[in-house]
Amino acid sequence: MVAPAAVHALLLKPESRAATLDAIEAQHTIEPALALAAAPALTELLTAGADDVDHAAFCRVGLLLGRLHAEAGDDAARIATMWAAAFGPLERLGNMWDAADNVVARALRKPAAELDAADARAYACQETYLGYMSARGADAPVRAAGCATVRDWLAIWLSADPITSKKKMPEDAHPRALLRLCLEMLGAEQQPPGALQATGLWTAVRNCLAGRPAVGKYARELGIFEIAVSNLRRAGTAAEWPSISSGHGAWAGYALNAVSETTKAHNADQVRPDKEALLSSGLLDACLAAVQAFEQRGADGVADTHHWAIYHSLGLIRNMVGYQPECRAKVRGIASSLAFALENDLPAIEEIGLTAAATAANICAGVFGRDDGGSEFVFTQKHVDRMWVLYVWHLFLASNPPPPPPVRPVRFAAAAFCCSRIFLHGWDGSDRIAKWSMIVAGTSWGATSKPSADEIFTLELVISDDNKPLLLANKSFLPYL
Numbered sequence: 001m002v003a004p005a006a007v008h009a010l011l012l013k014p015e016s017r018a019a020t021l022d023a024i025e026a027q028h029t030i031e032p033a034l035a036l037a038a039a040p041a042l043t044e045l046l047t048a049g050a051d052d053v054d055h056a057a058f059c060r061v062g063l064l065l066g067r068l069h070a071e072a073g074d075d076a077a078r079i080a081t082m083w084a085a086a087f088g089p090l091e092r093l094g095n096m097w098d099a100a101d102n103v104v105a106r107a108l109r110k111p112a113a114e115l116d117a118a119d120a121r122a123y124a125c126q127e128t129y130l131g132y133m134s135a136r137g138a139d140a141p142v143r144a145a146g147c148a149t150v151r152d153w154l155a156i157w158l159s160a161d162p163i164t165s166k167k168k169m170p171e172d173a174h175p176r177a178l179l180r181l182c183l184e185m186l187g188a189e190q191q192p193p194g195a196l197q198a199t200g201l202w203t204a205v206r207n208c209l210a211g212r213p214a215v216g217k218y219a220r221e222l223g224i225f226e227i228a229v230s231n232l233r234r235a236g237t238a239a240e241w242p243s244i245s246s247g248h249g250a251w252a253g254y255a256l257n258a259v260s261e262t263t264k265a266h267n268a269d270q271v272r273p274d275k276e277a278l279l280s281s282g283l284l285d286a287c288l289a290a291v292q293a294f295e296q297r298g299a300d301g302v303a304d305t306h307h308w309a310i311y312h313s314l315g316l317i318r319n320m321v322g323y324q325p326e327c328r329a330k331v332r333g334i335a336s337s338l339a340f341a342l343e344n345d346l347p348a349i350e351e352i353g354l355t356a357a358a359t360a361a362n363i364c365a366g367v368f369g370r371d372d373g374g375s376e377f378v379f380t381q382k383h384v385d386r387m388w389v390l391y392v393w394h395l396f397l398a399s400n401p402p403p404p405p406p407v408r409p410v411r412f413a414a415a416a417f418c419c420s421r422i423f424l425h426g427w428d429g430s431d432r433i434a435k436w437s438m439i440v441a442g443t444s445w446g447a448t449s450k451p452s453a454d455e456i457f458t459l460e461l462v463i464s465d466d467n468k469p470l471l472l473a474n475k476s477f478l479p480y481l
Helices: 004-012 014-025 032-047 055-070 076-087 091-098 103-108 117-126 129-133 139-144 150-160 173-186 195-209 213-221 224-235 249-264 273-280 283-297 307-320 325-332 335-343 356-368 381-386 389-399 409-426 432-441 444-448 457-463 468-473
Strands: 347-349
Touching: 004 014, 004 032, 014 032, 014 055, 032 055, 032 076, 032 091, 055 076, 055 103, 055 117, 055 129, 055 195, 076 091, 076 129, 076 139, 091 150, 103 117, 117 173, 117 195, 129 195, 129 249, 139 150, 173 195, 173 213, 173 224, 195 213, 195 249, 213 224, 213 249, 213 273, 224 249, 224 273, 224 283, 249 273, 249 307, 273 283, 273 307, 283 307, 283 325, 283 335, 307 325, 307 347, 307 356, 325 356, 335 356, 356 381, 381 468
Parallel strands: none
Antiparallel strands: none
């Protein structure tokens, strides 16, 4: 047994590191006090030069840090405490991403054509913790690590992560190569990755896709939709893979997040091969089944549900509402499950309005909004009011640029704030109504879309005599018009 008081020093010393990792990894469940003591040392090891922490050790350390977060389970307070231990003050996280000579930094100095599976695995292991940190939403862990707002953290991520940062990685060659290598590992039938490895790989895939439309279209060509479905089916039933306790919720949430990033690459296209793939691969059906299972598990199962798994399931369903009559019919079949999601919200990033309930509300507007009497879904004032959360947020953000991050002001500088603002405006978030103003004006994310019935979900409610009074009763509706 490794004593919590000694573990930090033992991990940092090269002569005792391997034996200490062996001892921690051998525990069936790692003692919470030991986990909290080990976490900051593991983050420091991920920052160290490759001569000190070689590839094998780097991957072990990254996966162990992910495991510490995974073992926090569905305990929101423990997840936040673990993240604070690993990355608070947030300077420690930035140091890891900014490391000049760790295993990932050395790999990325190679030409993109020379990157191999080992390089992709190293980056994936480094990012494994993220899937578990967001199990109950990202807001609390980010603030626990010392960030005043989630926007500050997003600014840091966008400016410092070696793949996501457009400043560090202005071209797509390396993200494109890493994407292919990660998807190859995720698609392997003979030796599929375990839950920890899959979480890291899907997180790496998501990072390679963020803000890179050309890479998104490449991901579709590589079969990301089919690989995601295969992974979900291998995990079990629709009730199992969104579950935190099953061990699959983290990677499932990030797999769907990665697919969502892929669909964004086609938002300005007339022809939508991404939507066809979402339907033909069976991924839409998998998302519908997950939302149904969320309802069937009842109130007792809400705490065990990974927020990003359901949030992104609903997001992909929302994207398909206007694609084909078949899709709309499928959504009508889960009306009661959508109502359950509205009443049992799962925030992904609550500060900026990314919540499962807001997404479910918009699905309902698109599918049931025109119904007058006899509908499978009956709107209430509460449902309609939820749809305006992001609209108000976007108005605020447009007139209030994100403040400087509370740490590392010189290193993240103005480029980070601009990047954050563009990204937040560009996020295909939970509210189609909110996006309409930007689409009409052709600004920010709205410039990538064209005015259409797929985007004007407000009109669905305006047509229904039953729902018009609900819109008029919302104090933001008339100013919006």
